[in-house]
Amino acid sequence: MGVLNEKPLLILGGGLMGLAIAHELAQRGKRVEVLSRSRSEAAGFVAAGMLAPHAEGLQGDLLNLGQSSLQRHPTWIKSIETNSKMSCGLKTCGIVVPFESHQDCESYPTYKFGKKLKRNELLKEVPGISEKWKLGLLFKQDGQIDNRRLLMRALEKACVELGVHFQEGVEVIEIIKDLHKFNGVKIKDINGNINHLKSDEAVLCCGAWSKQIFKTLPIFPVKGQMLSIQGPKQILKRIIFGPGIYLVPRDDGLIIVGATSEREAGFQKGLTPKGQRELQKGIQSLMPELNQLPHMERWWGFRPCTPDEGPLLGMSSINGLWLATGHHRNGVLLAAITAELIGKSICSTPLSNEECSLLSQFRWDRFKKHSQNDFEVE
Ligand SMILES: Cc1cc2nc3c(=O)[nH]c(=O)nc-3n(C[C@H](O)[C@H](O)[C@H](O)COP(=O)(O)OP(=O)(O)OC[C@H]3O[C@@H](n4cnc5c(N)ncnc54)[C@H](O)[C@@H]3O)c2cc1C
Structure with missing residues (x-):
């Protein structure tokens, strides 16, 4: 009953990260609402679906993140397949x-x-x-x-089965904050109506378009x-x-x-x-x-993409607004670990030392340290 009165956590963007995180949070009992401008433009429907941290020649922290995600894929995919009753076409084909x-x-x-x-x-x-x-x-x-034909559809179905609410054709046009605290979003529906949707928590998953609503993100x-x-x-x-x-x-x-x-x-x-x-x-x-x-x-x-080609994960400079974006050419690979790290953080589930360390490497403010950077990060 308490859950029904709670304001839903908003997922901004219903592409691969949005769906993966909505699914994870719904499994953890959170009330979730996905705001999606257009499912068909999502890179999740475009990608080749390779899980390739080694073949891509990743290095350093990104290689660690990719390897950790690769390990999680069988369990992650199993949960999606169980909840959706659909196959995702996972294959360790080499x-x-x-x-x-x-x-x-x-x-x-x-x-x-x-x-x-x-x-x-x-x-x-x-x-x-x-x-x-x-x-x-x-x-x-x-x-x-097989992300294009199977995974994305299975994720959508699994989310629906778990009670995730979707608003399709809705564009987030502004993030509303009260000082540094997240207070909701301004949205435009397909008829051009503008509304303020209040919430205390959201995850920004707008992929390549993330900068359009959060101007200082280096994406x-x-x-x-x-x-x-x-x-x-x-x-x-x-x-x-x-x-x-x-x-x-x-x-x-x-x-x-x-x-x-x-x-x-x-x-x-x-x-x-x-x-x-x-x-x-x-x-x-x-x-x-x-x-x-x-x-x-x-x-x-x-x-x-980001300047170092690694994702932005964790809390943003606005309290209550989480980031899960910037996965560049490895988003399918990194979806499993992203969903788990963000899901656990939001639900205050303790993270292992390895998970804490991975999250800390991909904070948004790592770009603040480089003054020669093209981006000014707030
Ligand atoms: C050609 C290509 C090949 C790729 N191949 C691979 C691969 O083999 N392996 C791999 O691991 N990765 C691959 N990727 C990368 C992977 O597809 C992406 O990293 C991943 O899809 C990013 O997920 P996302 O949710 O951040 O963005 P997306 O999947 O693009 O989703 C973003 C969603 O946000 C919505 N949105 C944007 N702005 C707003 C707004 N203002 N309001 C509401 N909604 C909004 C969009 O409509 C979209 O649906 C490839 C990508 C491309 C383009």
Whole structure:
């Protein structure tokens, strides 16, 4: 009964982080309301779904965060699958990173976590890989999730099953604070009506658009274009992660090809001939025979990036307003740990020493320390 009278905690943005945190909080018994401008623009529906802290060559604190999240994925996904009664397509399929020289291979930041493959072993793992790749690193522990077709929908369903309330087509246009205390948001609905929604607590999960409502956050968009091709089942068993191009095989033979990384594009929507040519050239450089297969879809989206490419996690400068944004190209990987860290913090569940340390590395005010930074963080 007490719960019903309580003002709901607001989730600003119903993309991947918004849904993951809403799900986590609802499981912990919190009353949650998701304010979502447009589900279809979420990068959660765009991503390739790689779980690739090692193949991406992450380093330092971001590698630790990624590895901790990777470990949590099986349990996290199980909870979503149980609550939604849907599958999410989690697969520890392993990722192969090909190299042209021993020097490139041995200087890869995550070299020590992989298995070195000679040319004949590389060919065995990836039949048809182009001749220019002389060796490879196999990261067996990395994998994928079918975020676009399964995970996002399963998360939405799990949230609904747990009683999360959604307002779709609602834009947060202002954060309201009383001195430094969060006091709610101003929202605009699809008919243009503006209302003040009061609440003491919210989580900002607006992805690449986060800066539009919290002007001093150091977040900017990095556009990515993708395409998919249809092959026969099992045409590839591993993901291949080449420089600037990757191929992610799903169980039914669909291969996701990604992705451009366009910082200069800002929020410019749409596909471009240059971006699509880049993907085509990338396929040619990895596995030329795949260019014979039929193309299925082409799409694009915006990664939420920060100056050090790590996320912003934890309480903001406004008391009661939490941050879970800036996950750049690793949001699918980092969703499990983000939901757990933010969920536990909000519910005052004790964090382990490791969790405290991870959270402290990704606070928003780490950017305050660098005066040469482009951003002035409040
Ligand atoms: C091309 C591409 C490939 C990627 N591949 C991978 C990958 O293989 N592996 C991986 O781990 N990650 C990958 N990512 C990254 C991952 O998709 C993102 O890091 C992640 O989706 C970010 O989640 P988010 O919830 O912060 O943002 P989003 O999923 O973008 O959601 C933000 C939501 O906020 C809403 N919103 C914005 N402003 C407002 C407002 N004012 N009011 C209300 N709602 C608002 C938007 O409508 C949107 O629905 C990829 C991203 C891209 C673009």
